[in-house]
Amino acid sequence: MADNDAPIRLALVDDHRMLLGALTEWIRSAAMDIRMVLAVTTWPELLTSPEFPVDVVLLDLDLKDGIPVSLKISTLKTAGVKTVVMSTYSEPNVVREALGAGALGYLVKSEDADMIVEAIRAARRGEQYISAELDLAINSGDVGGVPKLSAQERRVMALYGGGEPVKSVAYQLGISEETAKSYLKRIREKYRVAGYDVGTKVALRKRAIADGILIQDDSPQLM
Incomplete structure (x- = not known):
């Protein structure tokens, strides 16, 4: 390979x-x-x-x-x-x-x-x-559960929820700003269907902490 x-x-x-x-x-x-x-x-x-x-x-x-x-x-x-x-x-x-x-x-x-x-x-x-x-x-039966996020979606959510602007998220992950926005859109849609509103950055941050993607000292869990 x-x-x-x-x-x-x-x-x-x-x-x-x-x-x-x-x-x-x-x-x-x-x-x-x-x-x-x-x-x-x-x-x-x-x-x-x-x-x-x-x-x-x-x-x-x-x-x-x-x-x-x-x-x-x-x-x-x-x-x-x-x-x-x-x-x-x-x-x-x-x-x-x-x-x-x-x-x-x-x-x-x-x-x-x-x-x-x-x-x-x-x-x-x-x-x-x-x-x-x-x-x-x-996964239509998973309403009320934690959405299944890809590794890259978790990275985007961790960085953005940790306070980084979209431009910085894109730079740190080596993707375009438009792609970073697309990831955020996907993340929000997955949470919406699961029964969670993460339409604001504050709501997304709280959800990231609740789901273990982000810890409260602002350090994103990028694994």
């Missing part, structure tokens, strides 16, 4: 050529730490490419080739490749199947491009990243 300081070698598999082209160009121009080495429309093209294995595969769930997504994900995992799955829909059972098979990310295709990039980076770190919309769908 590539060194963590090296560019992320990414492969994209999607049978919608327009989306394939658009994502390829956007990632190449906007994410300097990601190198798109392969963009193909079928599963066999991925496996037979001389560029394979890569670091991360962004995989379209809807390839309609009759091959179970669980088999694809386990094949990639065996090859040491991290998988982020994309789909046009968010049926909870399908989400659970993909995650159960070892996918580290699951996104709907309507997700902001910035967040797709963050999902790729999270997968490279071995961290799970699920679209906020999908997380709410698969």
Whole structure:
């Protein structure tokens, strides 16, 4: 596998050529730490490419080739490749199947491009990243419980709840200010569905302390 300081070698598999082209160009121009080495429309093209294995595969769930997504994900995992799955829909059972098979990310295709990039980076770190919309769908029974936050969401909540402005949060985590705002939006939405209003910075800070993400001496728990 590539060194963590090296560019992320990414492969994209999607049978919608327009989306394939658009994502390829956007990632190449906007994410300097990601190198798109392969963009193909079928599963066999991925496996037979001389560029394979890569670091991360962004995989379209809807390839309609009759091959179970669980088999694809386990094949990639065996090859040491991290998988982020994309789909046009968010049926909870399908989400659970993909995650159960070892996918580290699951996104709907309507997700902001910035967040797709963050999902790729999270997968490279071995961290799970699920679209906020999908997380709410698969954990809809968790109302009243503590929302499931990703490692990066916990870092954002710790820093922001600890008093840092959004710009500083973004700088410390090496992400854009817009991406930091997107994380805060996701965090607030997850807590809203769980029955907690963290719409203000004060409310978010209190919740971070209550959930052990922040301790009262203002020191964020970034683990």
